[in-house]
Amino acid sequence: MTGPAVRIVHYVNQFFAGIGGEESAGTGPVRRDGPVGPGTRLAQLLGEGHEIVATVYCGDDYATTTPGAVEEITALIAEVEPDVVVAGPAFTSGRYGLACARVVAAAHEAGMATIACMHADNPGLDEAGGAPVVASGETARTMRTTLDALSPAVAKVAAGEVVTRADGRVGKAPRVNSLDERTSAERAVDLVLARLGGDNRATEVPLPRFDQVTPAAPVEDPSKALVAILTEGALVPDANPDGLESARATKWLRYPLDERDTMAAGEYRSVHGGFSTVWANEDPNRILPLDVVRELEGEGAIGRLHGEYLVTAGNGTSVGNARRFGVEWVGELRRLGVQAALLTAT
Amino acid sequence: MSIATRVGAPRVVTTRGIPYPAGDPSLGPQEERAWRRRLVTRALEVVATPVSRPTVFEVDEVENGAGRGWGPRLGEEGGVGAPPGRGQH
Numbered sequence: 471m472t473g474p475a476v477r478i479v480h481y482v483n484q485f486f487a488g489i490g491g492e493e494s495a496g497t498g499p500v501r502r503d504g505p506v507g508p509g510t511r512l513a514q515l516l517g518e519g520h521e522i523v524a525t526v527y528c529g530d531d532y533a534t535t536t537p538g539a540v541e542e543i544t545a546l547i548a549e550v551e552p553d554v555v556v557a558g559p560a561f562t563s564g565r566y567g568l569a570c571a572r573v574v575a576a577a578h579e580a581g582m583a584t585i586a587c588m589h590a591d592n593p594g595l596d597e598a599g600g601a602p603v604v605a606s607g608e609t610a611r612t613m614r615t616t617l618d619a620l621s622p623a624v625a626k627v628a629a630g631e632v633v634t635r636a637d638g639r640v641g642k643a644p645r646v647n648s649l650d651e652r653t654s655a656e657r658a659v660d661l662v663l664a665r666l667g668g669d670n671r672a673t674e675v676p677l678p679r680f681d682q683v684t685p686a687a688p689v690e691d692p693s694k695a696l697v698a699i700l701t702e703g704a705l706v707p708d709a710n711p712d713g714l715e716s717a718r719a720t721k722w723l724r725y726p727l728d729e730r731d732t733m734a735a736g737e738y739r740s741v742h743g744g745f746s747t748v749w750a751n752e753d754p755n756r757i758l759p760l761d762v763v764r765e766l767e768g769e770g771a772i773g774r775l776h777g778e779y780l781v782t783a784g785n786g787t788s789v790g791n792a793r794r795f796g797v798e799w800v801g802e803l804r805r806l807g808v809q810a811a812l813l814t815a816t
Numbered sequence: 817m818s819i820a821t822r823v824g825a826p827r828v829v830t831t832r833g834i835p836y837p838a839g840d841p842s843l844g845p846q847e848e849r850a851w852r853r854r855l856v857t858r859a860l861e862v863v864a865t866p867v868s869r870p871t872v873f874e875v876d877e878v879e880n881g882a883g884r885g886w887g888p889r890l891g892e893e894g895g896v897g898a899p900p901g902r903g904q905h
Contacts, residue, residue, distance in 0.1 A: 685826030685867045692860045703837065745835045755852065756839030762853040771860060810863040812856065814837040815820065 475521040476628040479552040480509040481543065481573050483566045487527035495565075497529035499539070501546045508559065508613060515621035520628060524550045533569035540569075544576045554628045558587035559606035559616045560594065564797075567594030575599030585627045587620045590640040593797055596790040598641060602633040605640045635676075642790075695809040698776035700799065702784030703750065703757040703816040704742035705733070715783055716743030722782035722795045724802075727775065732761040744785035745816055757814060776808050784815065821870035827862045828872045829855060 484494040486507040505513045505522040513522045526546045533539050547555055555577040557570035571594035574584040578601040586603045588594055595603060604623045606616040623637045633639050650657070657674065664672040689695050706714050712723050733754035740750035740757055755761045758779055767775050780799055784792075803811060820828040831837045838852050858875045865873075 683824045683826060685869070688866045689863045692864055697860075701837075747835070749836045749839065749841045752841070753839060753848075756836040756841070759838035759852050759856050762849065762856050765853070766856060766860070771857070810860075812859050812863070814831075815825075816834050816837055 475519055477551070477553045478516075478520060478522045478624070478628070479547045479550050479555050480505060480512065480522050480525045481547070481555065481557040481570060482507055482509065482525060482527050483533070483560075483563075483569065484527060484529040485566075487525065489527065489529075495529040495531035497527075498532050498536075499526060499528040499543045499546055501526045501550070508617060511613075511617050512556070512621060512624070515617055516624060520625065522556075523552065528569065530563070530565035530569055533572075534565045540572045540576050543569075543573050544580060547573070547577060548580065548582070553583060554624060555582050555584040556587075556620075556624055557584070559613070559620060560586070560588040560592060561606050561610060561612070561616075562589045562592055562608050564593050567592035568597060570594060571597035571599075571601075571603070574601035574603075577601070583627050583630070585620075585624055585633065587616065587623075593793060595641040596794070600644055602627065602639055602643070603641045604633065604638040689810045692772050692810060693770055694773045696774050696776055696807055697763070697772045698778075698780070698803055698808045698811045699727075699758055699760065699763055700780045700811055700813040701758050701815075702782050702787075703814055704740050704783035704785070705738050705750065705754055705757045705781055706741055708737055708739050710739075710741050714741055714781070716741045717783065717785040719783040719785070719787050719795075720791060722780055722799065724778045724780050726778050727760060728777045730760060731764045733758050742783050742785055742816060744783075757816070759812075759814070763812075772810075776803070776806065818872060821872060824870055826867055826870055827865070828870065829859050829862055830872060830874055831855060 484497045485491055487500075487502075488507055489497055502525050503523070504525065506525040506527065509522045509525050513520070526543055528539065528543055533543065555574060557574050558566070560567040560570045567588040570586045570588060574586040575598050577584045578599055584601040586594075586598055586601060587606045588603060589606050589608055602623070604620055606612065606620070619638045623633050623639075626633050626637060634643075652660075661672055661674070704714055704716065704719075706712070706723065707725060714721070714723055735751065735753055738754040738758075740747040740754070742750070750757045760779075763772070763775055766772055780802070782795055787795075799811075818828070818830075832840045838855060840848055840851050843851060855875055858873065862873045
């Protein structure tokens with residue numbers, strides 16, 4: 471007994487739609503009938519009972535920087551009345567990952583069944599809202615194995631089942647109360663036994679993963695470089711005018727350094743909640759070494775000091791927020807031509 | 817392995833304590849400022865030094881301290897063999 475096929479709409483970027491690369495990243499959203507690019511293989515893997523009825527594609531720049539882009543894309547998808555929306559795989563491509571995540575988040579919000587696919591290090595991962603995301607490989611070279619893993623997860627979503635870590639799910643999963651057949655004591659003992667048996671990975675609470683960051687090339691000549699000073703030591707103007715959190719920061723801030731030669735006691739203070747701030751408040755240069763950086767600037771050891779410092783509170787910060795701060799800080803500093811950054815960590 | 821290398825910070829200069837990364841309250845004001853200056857000077861050398869993975873760089877305990885080459889000590893790259901700094905938490 472077979473019912474009507476599950477109707478799937480697939481979202482891809484301009485590159486995987488075959489429109490072009492970076493030069494076409496400004497292309498607005500377009501819908502085509504049937505599968506396109508990786509959707510062709512995905513449709514084969516899904517087989518009978520599932521049909522990719524349409525593909526919606528959009529340039530990555532358009533999708534991530536144009537106000538209302540996600541709404542336009544979601545509207546094109548909704549017109550086809552799909553049973554399931556699939557986005558990606560986006561691999562480690564940042565803008566494509568953000569676009570996929572925002573599209574499935576919006577579609578999920580609109581009540582559609584959705585799933586996205588990207589690498590666990592993709593900055594889009596945390597923007598998928600309540601929609602499930604399954605892991606892809608790092609690059610399109612892993613397309614085959616990535617689609618092999620994605621296809622059964624799509625089938626699960628289509629069947630109304632929950633996608634779990636066992637299906638390759640990555641990122642936030644909504645917490646759902648359930649009653650386990652075994653007590654926590656029994657499960658804990660099982661985990662201890664598993665560990666004694668050599669299984670060091672078994673856990674009910676997976677730890678966050680840390681990225682591997684490729685070190686930047688060295689600065690050729692610091693005496694010609696624009697240098698920025700940054701801190702996660704929560705050093706802010708004394709009144710903490712922007713309400714920086716003392717723990718679990720959700721934001722970072724910037725404050726001017728122009729016409730200042732030192733971080734004067736009384737004018738700045740650390741609101742960090744993870745250590746005693748007595749020494750920091752006694753001499754805030756202990757957190758942000760402005761006094762000696764100015765001195766070195768005057769002597770020509772650095773080209774120039776950037777006119778603002780960036781600050782957050784590094785105390786119980788979620789990995790997702792920390793990654794976002796990092797991406798935003800790098801974007802900001804690059805845009806302003808900063809070549810080296812000294813970050814004090816408490 | 818230090819926390820800094822474990823989380824993957826590519827270039828790390830060791831300091832003397834969590835509450836005062838760019839200072840050392842146990843010193844007199846002039847000595848402390850001289851220490852801070854050595855830290856920042858070292859950091860500027862470090863950003864001009866190529867690294868292939870998270871690497872810890874030590875700072876001379878005293879000005880023109882003997883026995884320190886420029887760059888990481890052998891075996892220091894990747895945090896291996898990096899001695900704990902004074903007052904490290």
